[in-house]
Amino acid sequence: MTKQPTARNDLLLMAVFTLAILTMPIWAAPFGAGYPDLLQKFAIYGLFAVGFNILFGLTGYLSFGHAAFLGVGSYTAVWSFKLLSMNVIPAVIFGMMTSGLFALLIGYVSLRRSGIYFSILTLAFAQMSYNLAYSVLTPITNGETGLQLAIGDARILDNMFASEAATAIPATNLFGIEMSGYPGFYFCAALLIIGFYIALRITRSPLGTILKAIKSNQNRMNYTGLNTRPYTLTAFVISGMYAGLAGCLLAVTDPLAGAERMQWTASGEVVLMTILGGVGTLLGPVLGAGIIKYFENIFSSYNDQVLHGIFAFLPDPIENVLVAITGLFVGDGWHLTLGALFMVIVIFLPGGVIEGFTRLYSWVRAKVKQDAGGNSVNNGKSQPQSAE
Amino acid sequence: MSILSVNNVNKSFAGLKALNQVNLEVEEGSVHAIIGPNGAGKSTLLNCFVGRLIPDTGTVNFLGQSLLGITPHAINQAGVARVFQTPEIFGDLTLLENVKIPTLAKRDGAFSLRAWSRIDQDSLVTDKAEHILEDVGLIEKRDILAGSLSRGDKRRLELAMCLVQDPKLLLLDEPTAGMSRADTNNTIDLLKRIGERGITKIVIEHDMHVVFSLATKVSVLAQGTVIAEGAPEDMKGDPRVQEAYLGGAHL
Numbered sequence: 316m317t318k319q320p321t322a323r324n325d326l327l328l329m330a331v332f333t334l335a336i337l338t339m340p341i342w343a344a345p346f347g348a349g350y351p352d353l354l355q356k357f358a359i360y361g362l363f364a365v366g367f368n369i370l371f372g373l374t375g376y377l378s379f380g381h382a383a384f385l386g387v388g389s390y391t392a393v394w395s396f397k398l399l400s401m402n403v404i405p406a407v408i409f410g411m412m413t414s415g416l417f418a419l420l421i422g423y424v425s426l427r428r429s430g431i432y433f434s435i436l437t438l439a440f441a442q443m444s445y446n447l448a449y450s451v452l453t454p455i456t457n458g459e460t461g462l463q464l465a466i467g468d469a470r471i472l473d474n475m476f477a478s479e480a481a482t483a484i485p486a487t488n489l490f491g492i493e494m495s496g497y498p499g500f501y502f503c504a505a506l507l508i509i510g511f512y513i514a515l516r517i518t519r520s521p522l523g524t525i526l527k528a529i530k531s532n533q534n535r536m537n538y539t540g541l542n543t544r545p546y547t548l549t550a551f552v553i554s555g556m557y558a559g560l561a562g563c564l565l566a567v568t569d570p571l572a573g574a575e576r577m578q579w580t581a582s583g584e585v586v587l588m589t590i591l592g593g594v595g596t597l598l599g600p601v602l603g604a605g606i607i608k609y610f611e612n613i614f615s616s617y618n619d620q621v622l623h624g625i626f627a628f629l630p631d632p633i634e635n636v637l638v639a640i641t642g643l644f645v646g647d648g649w650h651l652t653l654g655a656l657f658m659v660i661v662i663f664l665p666g667g668v669i670e671g672f673t674r675l676y677s678w679v680r681a682k683v684k685q686d687a688g689g690n691s692v693n694n695g696k697s698q699p700q701s702a703e
Numbered sequence: 704m705s706i707l708s709v710n711n712v713n714k715s716f717a718g719l720k721a722l723n724q725v726n727l728e729v730e731e732g733s734v735h736a737i738i739g740p741n742g743a744g745k746s747t748l749l750n751c752f753v754g755r756l757i758p759d760t761g762t763v764n765f766l767g768q769s770l771l772g773i774t775p776h777a778i779n780q781a782g783v784a785r786v787f788q789t790p791e792i793f794g795d796l797t798l799l800e801n802v803k804i805p806t807l808a809k810r811d812g813a814f815s816l817r818a819w820s821r822i823d824q825d826s827l828v829t830d831k832a833e834h835i836l837e838d839v840g841l842i843e844k845r846d847i848l849a850g851s852l853s854r855g856d857k858r859r860l861e862l863a864m865c866l867v868q869d870p871k872l873l874l875l876d877e878p879t880a881g882m883s884r885a886d887t888n889n890t891i892d893l894l895k896r897i898g899e900r901g902i903t904k905i906v907i908e909h910d911m912h913v914v915f916s917l918a919t920k921v922s923v924l925a926q927g928t929v930i931a932e933g934a935p936e937d938m939k940g941d942p943r944v945q946e947a948y949l950g951g952a953h954l
């Protein structure tokens with residue numbers, strides 16, 4: 316039996332999620348993650364993964380090109396800062412619009428195929444965008460240097476109300492509140508909570524059920540009178556807009572945009588986040604994004620000196636060997652750690668961290684019941700609730 | 704009046720003639736059985752009705768409209784539903800969700816964006832879905848995943864998914880294969896009951912008990928050709944039919 320979540324369950328989920336995100340600066344601090352730069356990344360990549368999951372987890376289409384939409388969102392946001400205003404609202408709106416349009420175009424073509432061919436098509440499109448950003452499109456992207464703000468930018472809206480010309484590059488802001496540090500985090504967090512809520516509503520809606528059905532059996536779908544193409548395209552555009560929004564927020568918190576954001580490694584990263592957390596679950600992608608960004612931050616900051624410090628208590632030859640080995644897994648080599656972690660998860664917990672929690676939960680339940688004695692087995696529900 | 708008329712349909716697979724000049728008239732409100740030995744082309748014929756295959760030559764008209772070149776989902780929207788020989792269901796969805804999908808398709812059309820309302824609070828869809836699950840005797844299993852059902856139950860679920868759409872024409876490819884005698888009889892009863900709703904049915908069956916309890920007309924297909932056609936009683940003793948089945952199923 317799978318217990319179907321009710322509206323009340325979902326309200327609870329939303330409340331807990333909101334609370335957890337808003338109090339993150341407090342509870343992440345003991346883990347050494349309580350500073351705004353990293354917290355912003357958690358929220359931004361969480362949003363990216365939540366949207367990606369609507370396409371991958373719900374609809375069953377594995378895109379290897381979603382970083383392209385991230386990049387488009389970033390470029391649009393920076394252009395909005397340059398041309399219109401340093402206010403983040405227009406940047407967010409335009410960023411989502413352009414990434415949505417871009418997704419419509421790429422999705423329309425890629426969704427003519429499914430399975431591995433779809434994945435390859437999206438990968439090809441993203442790599443094309445990446446290369447174009449470095450070559451033909453340099454007037455828009457500023458090529459290798461990346462798109463940056465300048466004192467002399469037009470900023471039409473801002474300058475209409477400004478009394479004198481700017482003497483320094485102004486900061487991105489939300490009606491005057493500067494979007495760096497904690498305010499920046501809370502802005503991203505608010506959008507993550509809204510984005511999560513929208514994903515929740517979609518999952519529980521007729522549309523969400525239809526998307527799940529497409530993933531389950533596309534053949535039955537056709538003979539059931541539903542035209543799958545516009546549904547998959549809808550899922551594609553929605554997830555592209557989430558990616559675009561995430562790209563905007565990267566630019567909001569650090570106003571520059573470079574083509575490397577569109578590289579295939581970035582597309583791969585969101586796949587890893589989703590799988591690591593739990594494909595098709597609501598919370599999984601957010602967890603996966605958090606875990607990857609957290610470990611990236613920790614492991615990539617380690618260097619040989621830190622390692623020598625850690626292993627200093629050992630005799631020198633052993634210390635040196637250990638440092639040499641572990642050194643491969645930290646710093647720039649942290650992707651090696653990520654790869655190992657990913658393999659362990661896929662092999663032992665194909666449902667990701669969420670599946671781990673679910674298993675742990677039912678194990679604890681069974682244990683508690685056992686300890687309570689065999690005669691009271693029948694009180695309460697006996698079904699393990701699937702964590703979502 | 705015939706609801707479906709098939710004229711001189713031919714279909715070959717790499718030289719193998721699966722259908723050879725097939726002609727068929729299906730009367731509105733009838734239960735038209737198609738019988739024949741394995742490999743006779745029965746499923747291939749149904750494939751030509753639902754848009755899975757396009758005949759090489761010939762015409763297929765449903766209510767006076769050609770079905771050739773029409774997409775499967777549009778054919779379903781026009782009122783043709785099909786139960787497949789190997790059950791096609793949504794294995795990762797619960798039974799209730801499985802039945803809700805065709806209910807939505809019937810109510811909202813081939814594409815509609817309902818992304819904000821909760822499907823579990825859509826009482827119209829839920830009621831209809833629960834009602835049909837009750838009809839086929841699967842209501843207690845409404846919350847389990849369809850993939851875990853027995854083969855017989857999968858068939859009944861697929862039947863429910865078709866019936867919930869109130870189709871004008873229902874195509875059944877061996878609807879009782881893999882069912883116990885008791886379940887087969889339940890299904891016959893169910894199909895008789897929906898017969899009262901006036902749904903025209905084409906039934907492919909190897910089980911002659913089912914054929915003779917349901918069919919108003921029988922066509923016998925062998926090697927891609929209709930070799931005999933008539934009332935069920937007449938077909939029983941027909942020497943051509945005996946011939947076609949020699950070594951095949953029992954008549």
Ligand SMILES: Nc1ncnc2c1ncn2[C@@H]1O[C@H](COP(=O)(O)OP(=O)(O)OP(=O)(O)O)[C@@H](O)[C@H]1O
Nearest residue numbers: 716719721739740741742743744745746747748788
């Ligand atoms: N897609 C296909 N490609 C190639 N050959 C096919 C295809 N579909 C059917 N055939 C062949 O066409 C012939 C008719 O097959 P069909 O499935 O229609 O038979 P059937 O009457 O439904 O048999 P059964 O009672 O076993 O279901 C068979 O020889 C089969 O191998």
Ligand SMILES: [Mg+2]
Nearest residue numbers: 745746747788
């Ligand atoms: Mg067949």
